[in-house]
Amino acid sequence: MAGYVEEEARVLVNIEINPGIYHLKIEAKEIAKKWQPGQFVNLLLPAGMDGIPFLRRPFSIFMASKTEIGIVYRVVGRGTDNLTQLVKGDSLNCLGPLGVPIKRKIEPSATTLFVAGGMGIASIAASAIYSGGMLLYGARTESELILLPEVTGGLAERMLISTEDGSFGTKGLVTDLLPAILAVEDYTGIVACGPRGMLKRVKEIGERYNRSVYLVIEERMACGIGTCLACAIKAPEGYLRVCKDGPIFLAQEIVL
Ligand SMILES: Cc1cc2nc3c(=O)[nH]c(=O)nc-3n(C[C@H](O)[C@H](O)[C@H](O)COP(=O)(O)OP(=O)(O)OC[C@H]3O[C@@H](n4cnc5c(N)ncnc54)[C@H](O)[C@@H]3O)c2cc1C
Ligand code: FES
Structure with missing residues (x-):
């Protein structure tokens, strides 16, 4: 059904x-x-x-x-x-x-590190709030940050923000925050959603620090229910459907 x-x-x-x-x-x-x-x-x-x-x-x-x-x-x-x-x-x-709920791939907990870029915040904010984990959230500039209470409320103590132009939070890319945190904090899993370039960087850094990396992919879609193949993403062997097999994948499951 x-x-x-x-x-x-x-x-x-x-x-x-x-x-x-x-x-x-x-x-x-x-x-x-x-x-x-x-x-x-x-x-x-x-x-x-x-x-x-x-x-x-x-x-x-x-x-x-x-x-x-x-x-x-x-x-x-x-x-x-x-x-x-x-x-x-x-x-x-x-x-x-x-799509597949995040918890079907990883049970979010206080040892999960969430990384959101731009509109990517929408797909992971709820998991970040309920899990007790930490959120790194980046945007190009302050006016692109979504700080609605329903989206990032309750995360104040567990959220680090960056903007590329330095208008809010730390200046730079959100991925610039990752190495220092992974070097000292005991996060076992990383869940990231954002632009493709950001996801590639999260994968690279996460793997360098030997963490499990999960990526939420936003691909162009049509049917959304797995029948048309419009959202196919390359996998090591063949293709997967972002709408039905994802949108969350273990980084090794897909080719970015
Ligand atoms: C699972 C999933 C969740 C999403 N969640 C959100 C969300 O919470 N908020 C949000 O603003 N957007 C989200 N998106 C992206 C959103 O679906 C597109 O921005 C939207 O479909 C664009 O429609 P349009 O007719 O306005 O633009 P179009 O005229 O179809 O496209 C305009 C431009 O946007 C690009 N574009 C369109 N769709 C996508 C896409 N899926 N990925 C990357 N680039 C795209 C096109 O290449 C084009 O350059 C999500 C996408 C997916 C797959
Ligand atoms: S959008 Fe049709 S198979 Fe995914």
């Missing part, structure tokens, strides 16, 4: 929290009930002015209450641009929750 449902959800909130970054909260009772940290939803975005419908687009669910799910999204193209037009009360077709 499929673990996901298709649900006509109701928009509760859709507001710009940072320039070009939105917080979307929707009432999606069935998906909220089933969601586990690390899973995502495939949204059927509204058609634009031209009326051309979209393929679905995947977004991490960063939190769920009994009846609601929360998403943070960056406007990068026509689909996400159209998404900004939704207002309270609009309906939105959702397929989810999809």
Whole structure:
């Protein structure tokens, strides 16, 4: 039996929290009930002015209450641009929750180190909060950091922030923080989500310090349920589907 449902959800909130970054909260009772940290939803975005419908687009669910799910999204193209037009009360077709929950790969604990780059925060924040582990969180500049209480609340004591331009936290790349922490702290597993270059670097540093590294991959998708192969990622032997076999993988399972 499929673990996901298709649900006509109701928009509760859709507001710009940072320039070009939105917080979307929707009432999606069935998906909220089933969601586990690390899973995502495939949204059927509204058609634009031209009326051309979209393929679905995947977004991490960063939190769920009994009846609601929360998403943070960056406007990068026509689909996400159209998404900004939704207002309270609009309906939105959702397929989810999809993908393998993080805890099916690694049981997050106080000895897990989380590394998030940019929008990658959305897929790992919940696990970081519940686990008691530490979060390294980086963005290009302060206005790209998502510091909503629901996303990073409760992590203040366990979070180190970096920005590339030094406008908030330590100046530099988030991966610059890794070697010093791994040299002195007893983190056995690393879970990372962010741009591909960041993931490559986390893998390299994690392996140098002999830690297990898990990577959450954000690949372009279509069906989101494992049938179309649009999200195939190279593995040492053949290919894996990011939507169905992931989005979290042990670093050795995939070729970046
Ligand atoms: C499992 C998963 C979880 C995701 N979670 C989030 C999230 O929480 N918040 C968020 O803002 N985004 C997230 N994304 C990325 C999001 O799906 C894309 O930004 C979105 O689909 C873009 O749609 P669009 O129609 O606006 O842009 P398009 O017109 O389709 O593309 C615009 C530009 O963005 C690039 N792009 C589109 N999709 C992706 C992708 N999946 N990965 C890398 N580049 C892409 C394109 O190459 C192009 O350059 C996630 C992706 C996956 C696979
Ligand atoms: S998006 Fe269709 S198989 Fe993954």
